Amino acid sequence: MKLFEWSLRLKGFPINEAKKTLNVIENLTTEQYSNYLSKQLLAIVDFHLEHTPFYKSLCECIDTSNWNDLPVLNKSNLQQPLEHRLSDKYTPKTIYTNKTSGSSGTPFVFAKDNFAHAITWVTFMQRYGWFNIDLNTSKQARFYGIPLDTKGYYKERFKDWLGNRYRFSVFDLSDDALEKVLRKFKRTQFSYINGYTSAIVQFAKFLERKNITLKTICPTLNVCIVTSEMLFDDDKKLLEQQFGIPVVNEYGAAELGLIAFQDKHNNWLVNSNHLYVEILDDNNQPVPYGQTGKIVITDLYNRAHPFIRYELGDLGSLSTKSTLQHPVLEKLIGRTSDLVQLPSGKKAAGLTFYYVTKTVMSKEANVKEFIIEQLELDTFRVSYVATETLTEAQKEAVQQAVDIYLEPNLKLYFEQETVLNRQKSGKLKQFTSYL
Incomplete structure (x- = not known):
């Protein structure tokens, strides 16, 4: 039973329509993709200029026909009540809303229309499929935070049940807590690990101290996907050694979805299906492939809320192997998170x-x-x-x-x-x- 997809459809997200759209995009020729991208960029800008007063006010006295003259949004621009930023075609009751993690220190509430949210999840399904992970059937070992108030706690547990995952809290990474994690792996047929890099690395160090390879006690494991924080080369080697499975680096943001995902050849492929990623200099102009700059992203489909030339707060570079249709993220700077040590x-x-x-x-x-x-x-x-x-x-x-x-x-x-x-x-x- 496709419980995960069913739960998304039940909430009104058009998963089938998004799958069809993604299939069309994936099969475009190089020339066709260039035309597709140009049309989508023009369409999303025109839509928000017409229907989103917040975005129109940012573009006053600007030649909006010139892409590089369009304003670069940052998180401080978006720190105002959501209803001030919404398109007039949507209301808070007809959209998906959530909060950013605040890992950059600048949290805010964001919105997506139902189709934009659906194509985000369909892209996750496709990328995870590269490693034989089916979000409907593959059991996930999830290293994330969880609310500790009763209502929030059980809400997340229910969402985890729908998503076929078991959550390990990152609030306690002591040896006693990790021993319980290990016991859960021994009796559960997990297909993959997903979660915050620093917490997963701590689990790997715990396994190293105990001289245990996780795959030997949980043979159903296929892959480990780390996200939200920087993955350093030494940590990746440790994870591969102690888990006995491939380790995949995921780069994403709550408000945009999946930004980049490593394939089986360790190419960090940018999600060019519904995102357009630019690397800009301090003057908000594009830099050549291979040069470092600000990571700026446009969501091609979100009509509820403008994420047009949106600056995440990270620096990075696109590889010289990149093409318009298949950009490759070469380097990402930032997203590190220290561990808290307590008395x-x-x-x-x-x-x-x-x-x-x-x-x-x-x-x-x-x-x-x-x-x-x-x-x-x-x-x-x-x-x-x-x-x-x-x-x-x-x-x-x-x-x-x-x-x-x-x-x-x-x-x-x-x-x-x-x-x-x-x-x-x-x-x-x-x-x-x-x-």
Whole structure:
């Protein structure tokens, strides 16, 4: 039974239509693809100029017929109530909405129309199929965060059930917790691993200490797919050694879906089906293949919300092997996340702070940016940019969230800033440890 696809269709996402569209795109000749891309870029810009006042206001006094003159959107542009950014063809009740992870320190709510969301999932299905993974039937071992409040917890567990996956929380990566993970692998026929790089690497190091190759105790495993954080070469070798399966690097963003995915020949292929990826210099002009610049992406199908020349906050380069139809991501800079070390000896993924900072996020986007720095084993500084100073009640809410997700008796110091220091890449690193 295709339970996963059925769940998407039940929510109104036109999976069959998206599959047909993807099949057409995949079979285009080089010339046909060039024409397709030109038409889709023109169509999505024209649509939002006509139907999205937010985007039209950004393009005032601009020659919109010249692609390179179009504005480059960044996350701060989008930190305003969602209804101010929506196309007039959609309402909050007729679209898919979600929050970005906030891993860049700049969270916001985004929207997709049903077809844009459907083609995102169909692309995931296609890419995962390269490694014999069927999202309907293949059991996933998922290393992600999970809400700890009762409603949020069981909602995610239900979604995991529909997605045929079992979730291992990244909030506790102690040996005791990883021993339980190992026992679950021994009695479950997992087909693949998916999740945050840093947490999966910690599991591999645990296996190395125990001199265990995961494939020997879970022979049904086919592949490990890491996402959301940087995968370094040494870590990839460790994962392949301790898991005994191929390790695939995935690059994506919640608001865009799958951006790039490694094939069986280790080519990091960019998703050119429904995304157009540019590498731009500081003046927002394209750089040649092989040169590093800002990663800027256009969603060719999202008519609910404009993601046109949208700057993710990462630096990268496209390989000189790239073509318009088949771009290859050569290098990605950023997306690293340190581990949190705690007085109890417990370790947790740096992205844990995403779940903590959600406690102070609001629809009005009061908190614009934030970074957390670990000064001592039990001491953290929370620097933030906001339209208003956090109240004592809001600070206490963050403290309580830290108590739940990490451990009690940690000291938090809050500092409101007008501007936060950024990395050389131009991206905010949400968590930094000075230990």
